[in-house]
Amino acid sequence: MHEIVFETSLSDTDAISDSLIALGALSVAVEDALASGDGETPIFGEPGMPTAVQAWPTSRLVVLIDIGTAPAGFWAEFCGQDDRFSQLPYEIRAIKDQDWVAETQRQFSPFFYRDRLWVGPHWHAPPAAFERQGIVIRLDPGMAFGTASHATTQLCLEQLTQQLTPAPPNLRVLDVGCGSGILAIAAAKLGASCVHAIDIDPIAVQTTEQNAAFNGVTISVALADQSPPESFDVVVANILSQPLKVLAPMLSARTRPGGRLLLSGILDRQAKEICEAYQPFIGHLGRLAVLDQRDGWVCIGNPSS
Numbered sequence: 001m002h003e004i005v006f007e008t009s010l011s012d013t014d015a016i017s018d019s020l021i022a023l024g025a026l027s028v029a030v031e032d033a034l035a036s037g038d039g040e041t042p043i044f045g046e047p048g049m050p051t052a053v054q055a056w057p058t059s060r061l062v063v064l065i066d067i068g069t070a071p072a073g074f075w076a077e078f079c080g081q082d083d084r085f086s087q088l089p090y091e092i093r094a095i096k097d098q099d100w101v102a103e104t105q106r107q108f109s110p111f112f113y114r115d116r117l118w119v120g121p122h123w124h125a126p127p128a129a130f131e132r133q134g135i136v137i138r139l140d141p142g143m144a145f146g147t148a149s150h151a152t153t154q155l156c157l158e159q160l161t162q163q164l165t166p167a168p169p170n171l172r173v174l175d176v177g178c179g180s181g182i183l184a185i186a187a188a189k190l191g192a193s194c195v196h197a198i199d200i201d202p203i204a205v206q207t208t209e210q211n212a213a214f215n216g217v218t219i220s221v222a223l224a225d226q227s228p229p230e231s232f233d234v235v236v237a238n239i240l241s242q243p244l245k246v247l248a249p250m251l252s253a254r255t256r257p258g259g260r261l262l263l264s265g266i267l268d269r270q271a272k273e274i275c276e277a278y279q280p281f282i283g284h285l286g287r288l289a290v291l292d293q294r295d296g297w298v299c300i301g302n303p304s305s
Contacts, residue, residue, distance in 0.1 A: 001026070002071045004063040006090040007033045011055040016082070023078055026064040033060040064095070108141055111148035117161050117186065119148040135189045137215055139182055142207055146180030146238075152264040155292050155299035156183050156238050159262050160190060163234065163304070167191030172230075174198070174254055176237040176247070181208030181219065183236050188217035192234070196220045198227045231256040237263055241270040245277040252281035261285055264299040271298050 010016065017028040034057060065074055071092040079086040110120030118130040119137040126136050141147050148154060164171070164187060171192045175184040178197035181204075188195045197208050197219050205221050212219040235255045237244060244251075244263055255261045261282070266274055268290075275288045282288065285302045292299050 001067050001095040002065050002069075003093040003095055004065065004071055004075055004090055005060065005093060006085070006088055007058055007060045008085075008088065009058050010084065013055045013059050013061065016061065019082060020061075020063050020078060023074065023081075024065065024069060025074075026066055028064075029062040030055075031060045031062065032056045033058040108147055108149055111154055111157070113154075113158050113161050116165060117157060117190075119157065119182065119186075121147070135186070137182065137185055137189060139180060139185075139211055139215075142180060145204075146178075146182035148182060151294040151297045152238050152266075152299070153182060155294055155297065156236055156262060156264050157186055159291060159299055159301065160186050160234070160236065163260055164190035164192060167193075168233070169193070171234065172196075172232040173234045173236070174230075174232040176224070176235065176251060176254075177204075177239040177243075178208045178221070179204050179238075181211045181221070183238065184208060184219050184221075185212055185215050185217055187234070187236075188212070188219055189215070194220070196222070196227070196230070196232070198222050198224045200224045230254070232259065234260045234262070236261075238265050240265045241267065241274055244274060248278045249281050252278060252285065255282075255285060257284040259285065260301060260304070261288070262291075262299060262301045263288075264297065266298050266300060268293055268296055268298050271300060274300055 013030045017030060020028050065071060075090060108121050110118060110124045112118040115129055115134055117135045118126040119139060120126065121140045122138055130136055139147055146153055148157060160183065167190055172194040173187040173192040175197040178184050178199045181197055184195050184197035199205055200223065202223065205223055208219065208221045231254055233256060235251055237251055244265065251261060263274065271290050278288050282302065288300050288302055290298045291301045291303065
């Protein structure tokens with residue numbers, strides 16, 4: 001296989017990528033060409049919300065083509081369809097055969113929090129200390145969000161570990177937007193007596209049930225519109241800021257008086273508007289504040305008294 005690599009200051013990188021795929025490219029990766037050692041400049045958006053920035057000032061496109069396609073001919077055909085690139089420098093790289101399974105597995109490193117919680121896929125082994133006295137969660141990447149590799153999931157796991165160590169008797173936890181079930185499984189392993197998980201995606205519901213069984217815990221899982229309106233001691237929702245705002249009345253109501261509400265999937269610049277959106281509904285919970293932050297993301301909750 002070969003890669004064709006080029007850089008552009010054009011903002012319509014999505015349309016450019018679509019054109020390359022239509023010509024037969026196997027994949028197109030768009031990167032920040034000016035990324036420093038601290039990583040690329042983040043560009044975030046949410047479904048249904050306009051994004052102010054559509055592309056980086058300079059984007060690097062890496063186009064993967066199969067071994068039977070001549071790279072120079074592919075590029076010439078692409079430039080024939082879009083003459084903006086006819087004079088643009090580009091590079092052709094040969095791709096050596098690799099163990100792609102191993103390469104993919106290397107992207108998913110285990111996550112651990114102090115000596116209390118370890119989360120990782122089946123091809124990693126936890127340290128002996130976790131096997132003896134900590135909590136081990138086995139979770140392979142799949143079709144539902146949640147492997148502990150994302151900052152928002154890590155923040156929620158750390159907050160749950162802090163608040164459920166030790167877990168009070170008869171503690172009830174609700175995970176809204178459960179994805180892979182990672183937060184619900186963590187709550188059950190940390191000692192919650194009753195854990196309920198809901199999602200709008202049937203695949204997430206099925207995945208959570210399978211992951212819970214694999215980890216040896218019992219979790220009640222349901223589609224969001226089939227969940228009874230009970231209240232819980234801890235309610236956690238790791239989604240995105242826009243749905244979190246829409247769900248403010250429901251999430252607040254599902255948290256019992258004096259309970260804990262944990263919200264993530266929120267950029268640090270969105271924290272103030274989330275707190276303001278919840279303020280009319282959380283008189284029984286006190287106030288919301290940023291509990292922790294990582295990589296531009298925050299976890300918001302009502303601090304313990």
